[in-house]
Every structure is written in structure tokens, then in C-alpha cells.
Amino acid sequence: MKNKAVVKVMPPQGAGSGTTSGIATRMKEVLEMLGEDPSREGLVRTPERYEKAMRYLTSGYSTSLEEIVNGAMFSAKVDSMVIVKDIEFFSMCEHHMLPFFGKMHVAYLPKDKVIGLSKIPRIIDMFARRLQLQERLTQQVAESLIEVVGPRGVGVLCEARHFCMMMRGVEKQHSGTVTSTMLGSFRTNKSTRDEFLSLVGRPV
Numbered sequence: 001m002k003n004k005a006v007v008k009v010m011p012p013q014g015a016g017s018g019t020t021s022g023i024a025t026r027m028k029e030v031l032e033m034l035g036e037d038p039s040r041e042g043l044v045r046t047p048e049r050y051e052k053a054m055r056y057l058t059s060g061y062s063t064s065l066e067e068i069v070n071g072a073m074f075s076a077k078v079d080s081m082v083i084v085k086d087i088e089f090f091s092m093c094e095h096h097m098l099p100f101f102g103k104m105h106v107a108y109l110p111k112d113k114v115i116g117l118s119k120i121p122r123i124i125d126m127f128a129r130r131l132q133l134q135e136r137l138t139q140q141v142a143e144s145l146i147e148v149v150g151p152r153g154v155g156v157l158c159e160a161r162h163f164c165m166m167m168r169g170v171e172k173q174h175s176g177t178v179t180s181t182m183l184g185s186f187r188t189n190k191s192t193r194d195e196f197l198s199l200v201g202r203p204v
């Protein structure tokens, strides 16, 4: 019988559960640069919590459309618009890494298949949990639906408020930003587009 040494590597002090990497260490330096004392009680574990939060808020990078859709596609001869309104989302702007959040309204006109309705909010989350521009987020949601559902058209409307505008800069607390992407029949057919806009309560 061989005598094998068992080597147990303990995480260094302050490295927490071992799930953190250099982000937490660097955040400690950032706190110091901001004039804080990272060793005071309330801040001791903040760098690790920050890293954990940031990893969650950017987890969309490691999620794929295939994983989310995961076979939830159904053949259907549906002639009417499918619409999911008021889907909450939370994202972070890539310019300031500050949150922006709001609602999305997503509609499509099926050709021969439909997607499980619960998948639409999950597709939104996948793109929202990345550093984003509201314009790009809106576009990516619309293009993904074209890719997976192959519909006659897609309309996505996104209403959001940006912390980088509310807390700093222009400090406008009540201004919202609206972006929209219309593809296929939503772009070419005015009555389809108008139906979508009136269903989500926007002026046509």
C-alpha cells in the first residue's frame, strides 16, 4: 500500500468561499482609493459581495440561447399576434456600469411555430445580465426571436430609466428612454405595427 500525502490547499485569509478571484482584491484597493477604510466592519466583506453581485449581474455572458430555449418550441398554425407585455428587466449600462431598468413588451407574428411564453423573459434576462446599451438590448431580443422562432415579424418596445441619468450628470429623475426594434412584418406592415403599439398602450 502506497503512502500518499494528502495535501489540502486552504484558501488564503479573506478569500472567502474560494469562488472569488482578483475582482474582490482589486475592489478593496478601489475602496481605499475612494477614501474608505476597507477594514472597517461594514466593509470587510464588501469586496467579495461586490464580486458575487457583479458575476450574477453579468451571468448572461455564459448563458446561450440554445440552453434557454431547450426544446420549448411548438408547431402551431397561429395567425394572430403573440404578445407578452410589461416584462420587468434590470441591466447595467456599459458606459457607467450603473443600473438601468424598466419594462419590455415583446410581440411576434408566428409562421409555423411558437415558443413557450416563459422563455421570452428568460431571453431578455440573458441579454440584460450583460453590460448593455438599451438600444442593443432591444435589438438583440428581437433578433433572437427571429432566430429561434422564425416568425413573420417581431416587435420589441423597451421603456427604461437609467441611474447614470438619475443620480449623476443631468439628474433627471423622471425621464425615461424608449427604444424599439421592428423586424419583418412589423417593419413592413403599418397595421401590424399599429396593432402592437396600441396593445402596449403607446400612441400609434
Ligand SMILES: [Zn+2]
Binding pocket: 093, 094, 095, 096, 097, 098, 162, 164, 165
Ligand atoms: Zn450610463
